[in-house]
Amino acid sequence: EEQLKNSRNHRCHKINQQHQQRNIMSCDIGLYGLAVMGQNFALNMASHGFKVCVANRSPAKVDLTVQRAKDEGDLPIVGTKSPEEFVAQLSKPRKIIILVMAGKPVDQTIATLSQYLEEGDVIIDGGNEWYQNTLRRAKELEAKGIHFVGMGISGGEEGARNGPSLMPGGPKEAYDMIEPIITKCAAQVNDGACTGYVGPVGAGNYVKMVHNGIEYGDMQLIGEVYDIMKHVLKLSNEEMANIFSEWNSTELQSYLIEITSTILGKKDEFVEGGYVVDYILDKTGMKGTGRWTIQEAAERSVAAPLMAASLDARYISARKDERIKASEILKGPEVTSAEIPVHKMQMLDDLKAALYASKVCSYAQGLGIIKSCSEDMDWDINLSDCARMWKGGCIIRAALLQKIQDALARDKNLPNLILDPVVASELNDRTAAWRRVVVVAVGYGISTPALCGALNYFDSYRRKSLPANLTQAQRDFFGGHTYERTDRDGVFHTAWTDAHKSIGDINERTAGEV
Numbered sequence: 001e002e003q004l005k006n007s008r009n010h011r012c013h014k015i016n017q018q019h020q021q022r023n024i025m026s027c028d029i030g031l032y033g034l035a036v037m038g039q040n041f042a043l044n045m046a047s048h049g050f051k052v053c054v055a056n057r058s059p060a061k062v063d064l065t066v067q068r069a070k071d072e073g074d075l076p077i078v079g080t081k082s083p084e085e086f087v088a089q090l091s092k093p094r095k096i097i098i099l100v101m102a103g104k105p106v107d108q109t110i111a112t113l114s115q116y117l118e119e120g121d122v123i124i125d126g127g128n129e130w131y132q133n134t135l136r137r138a139k140e141l142e143a144k145g146i147h148f149v150g151m152g153i154s155g156g157e158e159g160a161r162n163g164p165s166l167m168p169g170g171p172k173e174a175y176d177m178i179e180p181i182i183t184k185c186a187a188q189v190n191d192g193a194c195t196g197y198v199g200p201v202g203a204g205n206y207v208k209m210v211h212n213g214i215e216y217g218d219m220q221l222i223g224e225v226y227d228i229m230k231h232v233l234k235l236s237n238e239e240m241a242n243i244f245s246e247w248n249s250t251e252l253q254s255y256l257i258e259i260t261s262t263i264l265g266k267k268d269e270f271v272e273g274g275y276v277v278d279y280i281l282d283k284t285g286m287k288g289t290g291r292w293t294i295q296e297a298a299e300r301s302v303a304a305p306l307m308a309a310s311l312d313a314r315y316i317s318a319r320k321d322e323r324i325k326a327s328e329i330l331k332g333p334e335v336t337s338a339e340i341p342v343h344k345m346q347m348l349d350d351l352k353a354a355l356y357a358s359k360v361c362s363y364a365q366g367l368g369i370i371k372s373c374s375e376d377m378d379w380d381i382n383l384s385d386c387a388r389m390w391k392g393g394c395i396i397r398a399a400l401l402q403k404i405q406d407a408l409a410r411d412k413n414l415p416n417l418i419l420d421p422v423v424a425s426e427l428n429d430r431t432a433a434w435r436r437v438v439v440v441a442v443g444y445g446i447s448t449p450a451l452c453g454a455l456n457y458f459d460s461y462r463r464k465s466l467p468a469n470l471t472q473a474q475r476d477f478f479g480g481h482t483y484e485r486t487d488r489d490g491v492f493h494t495a496w497t498d499a500h501k502s503i504g505d506i507n508e509r510t511a512g513e514v
Contacts, residue, residue, distance in 0.1 A: 027053035027078055027089045029181055032109060033099035034061035040161035041099065041126070041153070041185075043068060046075035048184045053078045055086035087116040094121040095178055097151075102129045110137060119145030122174045126153045128212070128289050131205040138170070138201040147174035148201060152208020154394035155187065163187035165394035166195035167211070167386075169204025169379075187393025194392040199379040206296075206373055207386055210366045213293025213307045215395050216286075217362040218256055220310035220450040225351050226260070228437070232444050233344055237275045241265035243348065252356055254398030284314040293369065300372035304365040305457050306358065309449035332445030340443040347440065353433035356400075358454035360427060363387075363404055364417035365457065384408035418461065427458065434458075482506050 031042045034056040046052045046069060054065050054077055062079040069077035080086040087094065094117060098109050106125055113123065123146060125134065134150035141148045149170030153160065166186045168175055175197050186195035198204045229235045229243070244261035248254070268274035290311045297304035316323070367383050374381040387405035390396055407420035417423055434455055441448040460466065475481040477496045480503040485492055491506050 025089065025091050027051045027091060028095070029053075029178075030055070030086055030090050030094065030096040031099065032056065032083075032086065032096060032113065034065050035099065036157050037126075037153070037160045038099035039065045039068060040157055041097070041164070042077060043072060043075060044161050044163070044185050045181060046077050047072075048181075049076075050181055050184075051076040051078065053080060053086055053089040055080045055083065083112050084116055087113060092118070092121070093177060094118075095124070095181070096122070097124045097126050099126045099153075102127045103133075106133070107137070110141070114141065114144065114146060117144075117146055120147070122147040122149060122177055124149040124151050124168070124170075124178060125205075126151050128152070128208065128287060129205050130292060131202040131209065134169075134205045135202045147171050147177075149174050149178065150202060150205040151182075152204050152211065154208060154211055154390075154396075156395065159187065159393045159395075163194070163393050165211075165389050165392065165397070167198050167204045167207045167389055168195065169198045169206070170201050172197065187397075189388075189392040191388065194389045194394070196385050196389060198385075198389075199374070199381045200377075202377070203374070203379045203381055206379075207370060207381065207389075209289050209292050209296070210370050211390065211394065211396060212289035213297075213304070213369070214362050214366040215256075216290040216293070216310040216314075217307045217365075217450055218254075218359060218396055220313050221306075221355055221358050221362070221454070222256060222260055223313075224441075224446075224448045224451050225355050226264075227446055228347075228351060228441055228444075228448070231446060232342055232440060233347060237264050237277070247352060250352070251399060252352065252359075254400070255395060256398075281320070282317055283320050284317045286311075286314055290314070293366070296373065297365075297369050300369060300376065302365070302368045302372050303457060303460075304369060305453035306362050306365055306450050309453035313447075313449055333443065335444055340440060342440055347437075350433035350437045353430040354437040354451055354455075357427050357430040357434050357458070358451050359398070359400060360418065360423060361454040361457050362450075363400070367404075367408075367417055382412075384412070416461070418458070431458070 028050040029045060030053040031038055031045070032055045034042070034054060038056075039061070042052050042054050042065060054062055056062050059081050062081065066077055066079040069075040078089055080089060087096075090096070096113060098106065098113075100106055100109050106127060106129065110123060117123075123141065125137070125148070129150060131150065134148070138148040147170060149168050151169070152167035153164050154167075155164030159165070163186055166182045168178070168182065182195050183193045186193040188194070198207050226240065229240050235243070241261045241264035244257055244264065248257045248261060263277055264275070266276045268276045268279060271279065290307070294304060294308050294311055297307070367386065370381055370386065371383060373379070384405050387401045387408060391401045391405070403422065404417060407417060407423050408414060410420065414420060418427060434451075438448060438452055438455055441451070472481070472483045476483050476493060480493060482491050482493045484490070493503055493506055495501070
């Protein structure tokens with residue numbers, strides 16, 4: 001009888017333990033890192049019915065997030081105060097999104113959490129991380145049997161809460177585990193969620209990096225159009241706000257055009273009758289993703305002059321003190337409207353056309369970088385899917401992306417977006433206006449590096465012959481680098497002067513070319 005009683009007590013104790021364990025391991029997903037993006041994305045997932053466990057290095061943000069969840073409709077968010085408790089709350093296989101500052105903080109967070117994880121668990125890094133770091137971390141975690149996914153997230157604070165663009169790259173097995181969650185939480189457009197399997201580890205971070213490079217270019221283009229409106233057409237803030245608002249119902253419809261209209265019309269709270277934008281110091285900050293994009297363009301030998309120009313523009317803007325001194329020494333053109341006449345309505349139509357054409361070139365350059373890396377890394381990234389993922393939620397979302405998606409779906413082997421017949425026709429229709437804008441800007445001394453960079457890209461790419469023949473002749477003259485001919489096969493070298501001697505085996509001279 002005593003044995004029976006002990007056995008019954010043992011069974012009850014075991015059942016109780018199992019029940020407690022089920023209660024503890026009840027969260028669908030965890031999110032570590034509760035700055036505003038982390039808080040908002042946790043609330044987003046909870047709003048879609050997923051039970052989310054949250055943690056942060058500082059407990060105060062855990063309390064804040066839990067309180068927000070309560071205030072926003074008793075959303076299913078569980079707060080924890082230690083990494084061990086955090087991991088213990090997650091159902092297996094565990095899925096953890098980390099949203100902390102890129103670099104060492106990511107490594108530290110992974111090291112802290114992974115000691116409590118098991119084989120088959122998944123860590124998803126949602127930050128703006130350099131893709132090579134993602135490759136390294138995936139390899140380190142693979143030894144422990146832990147999956148690692150690098151997932152680009154775009155949309156800012158609003159997108160994180162209401163539906164961002166999500167670009168995950170990692171093992172397909174790991175993607176399949178998180179797919180039901182991210183598909184529901186991503187922005188939704190006419191053909192589904194703005195997410196999908198980008199490719200293997202590193203691919204998601206790479207696509208997000210290039211997304212940011214395109215974003216740099218888009219913002220610079222809009223800034224240059226604003227500059228011409230303000231200093232050539234002498235438009236008021238209200239006039240410019242109204243024009244951008246009108247453009248947002250045309251082929252230029254996009255998030256950045258929309259917010260530009262709002263920004264230009266925002267009255268200042270400190271200066272009566274003033275506008276906020278007029279009192280913002282003209283120094284543009286950055287986090288580094290634009291620089292990475294240009295580094296990668298150079299590494300892949302892909303021309304990206306528009307994005308490079310937008311990065312250079314930020315560098316120059318940062319040298320405010322130098323520019324103030326330069327404004328007193330260096331002189332620009334002193335022109336009048338009589339010398340370079342500008343008709344307001346014509347110029348506005350031209351600016352609209354030039355902005356659209358330049359935006360197309362910006363996407364073409366960015367997609368070219370992704371295409372080249374995908375081929376080098378054997379990632380098999382679907383460029384049409386990239387355009388689809390960017391149609392909603394993200395900063396570069398725009399009506400134009402539907403045309404880009406369609407173009408890349410029509411021909412998956414398209415060498416360059418601007419070779420698509422529909423896209424090419426739209427560019428050809430706008431080139432005259434594009435050139436008029438650049439000519440006027442140069443005449444008035446308004447710097448337009450992005451508009452010019454886009455037009456120069458278009459003009460270089462469309463030309464059958466370029467002056468590169470002279471450049472190659474110069475290389476052969478001073479370095480014996482040889483050249484190819486247009487009239488016969490082979491590699492050649494010329495003794496350009498009496499001082500030039502035989503260079504030996506010509507084929508050896510081309511070694512090391514990239």
